Amino acid sequence: MTSTSDTSCEQDIFCDVPMIHEGTVREVFEAMPDDGLLFDMAEFFKVFGDSTRVRILFALHQSELCVCDLSALLSMSQSAISHQLRILKNARLVSSRREGKVVYYSLLDDHVKDIIEVGTAHLLEKK
Amino acid sequence: MTSTSDTSCEQDIFCDVPMIHEGTVREVFEAMPDDGLLFDMAEFFKVFGDSTRVRILFALHQSELCVCDLSALLSMSQSAISHQLRILKNARLVSSRREGKVVYYSLLDDHVKDIIEVGTAHLLEKK
DNA sequence: TCGACATATGAACAACTGTTCATGTATAGA
DNA sequence: TCTATACATGAACAGTTGTTCATATGTCGA
Numbered sequence: 001m002t003s004t005s006d007t008s009c010e011q012d013i014f015c016d017v018p019m020i021h022e023g024t025v026r027e028v029f030e031a032m033p034d035d036g037l038l039f040d041m042a043e044f045f046k047v048f049g050d051s052t053r054v055r056i057l058f059a060l061h062q063s064e065l066c067v068c069d070l071s072a073l074l075s076m077s078q079s080a081i082s083h084q085l086r087i088l089k090n091a092r093l094v095s096s097r098r099e100g101k102v103v104y105y106s107l108l109d110d111h112v113k114d115i116i117e118v119g120t121a122h123l124l125e126k127k
Numbered sequence: 128m129t130s131t132s133d134t135s136c137e138q139d140i141f142c143d144v145p146m147i148h149e150g151t152v153r154e155v156f157e158a159m160p161d162d163g164l165l166f167d168m169a170e171f172f173k174v175f176g177d178s179t180r181v182r183i184l185f186a187l188h189q190s191e192l193c194v195c196d197l198s199a200l201l202s203m204s205q206s207a208i209s210h211q212l213r214i215l216k217n218a219r220l221v222s223s224r225r226e227g228k229v230v231y232y233s234l235l236d237d238h239v240k241d242i243i244e245v246g247t248a249h250l251l252e253k254k
Numbered sequence: 255t256c257g258a259c260a261t262a263t264g265a266a267c268a269a270c271t272g273t274t275c276a277t278g279t280a281t282a283g284a
Numbered sequence: 285t286c287t288a289t290a291c292a293t294g295a296a297c298a299g300t301t302g303t304t305c306a307t308a309t310g311t312c313g314a
Binding site: 039 | 167242248
Binding site: 195 | 288289290291292293
């Protein structure tokens with residue numbers, strides 16, 4: 001504990017770093033969600049942060065599709081599509097259903113639509 | 128043009144890849160937004176896909192803060208915070224205001240709150 | 255049982271990302 | 285003008301990510 005007992009900073013957490021508005025920082029700190037939630041939220045949005053996955057989600061928003069349809073639609077290899085579908089499945093955004101040799105994927109969750117809509121709204125805001 | 132005039136596939140775009148439901152694929156293809164929008168959307172969500180940036184956004188959602196406050200609050204170097212703030216600024220999610228030596232950052236956009244709320248809703252859904 | 259087909263998956267590799275470190279810029283006060 | 289402070293930024297580096305390639309799994313029909 002290198003105590004730089006100079007100006008502010010009583011006895012707590014923020015002591016290594018200079019800080020200008022200690023009161024405000026303390027209040028904001030109390031209001032912060034726990035790190036687990038913040039981490040999970042970042043992991044969740046990371047899934048939307050790739051254009052292949054976004055295109056898959058848009059496509060499935062129109063219709064249930066099998067892997068080779070998606071592969072043809074997006075002009076990408078079957079392997080690449082499968083890998084991305086696994087990520088989407090782990091994030092509980094899509095579900096799959098096997099029918100013979102074919103596996104059909106569809107959206108699992110209404111939030112996908114909401115999220116995409118908020119995203120578009122932001123992007124369409126001018127300037 | 129390697130024409131595999133075998134089963135389906137008339138004369139168009141999807142011809143290199145096997146495809147099971149040509150009609151559906153064609154419909155979905157027509158309904159897809161242009162690649163530019165899809166790319167921008169992925170770029171936009173990529174910004175939310177890092178826990179440092181998510182924490183900064185949560186903090187600024189509580190109060191306007193300067194760089195060194197954020198640095199203290201999140202226990203991270205001033206440099207790291209500055210780099211991330213630049214990314215958030217480029218995404219038009221935060222704005223800055225200088226007052227003497229100090230630069231204050233605040234949320235620029237109401238969509239941030241919406242997006243965070245939809246994300247939490249998804250994460251809190253059980254199972 | 256065997257081959258054809260739809261899909262899944264592990265390894266490898268290039269491209270990208272976030273942090274640190276060093277340094278530069280801007281402002282206030284002495 | 286000189287120093288201290290708050291912030292910005294470029295280079296470097298380690299860790300991560302998305303694709304390809306090769307191969308494995310599962311299902312159907314002959």
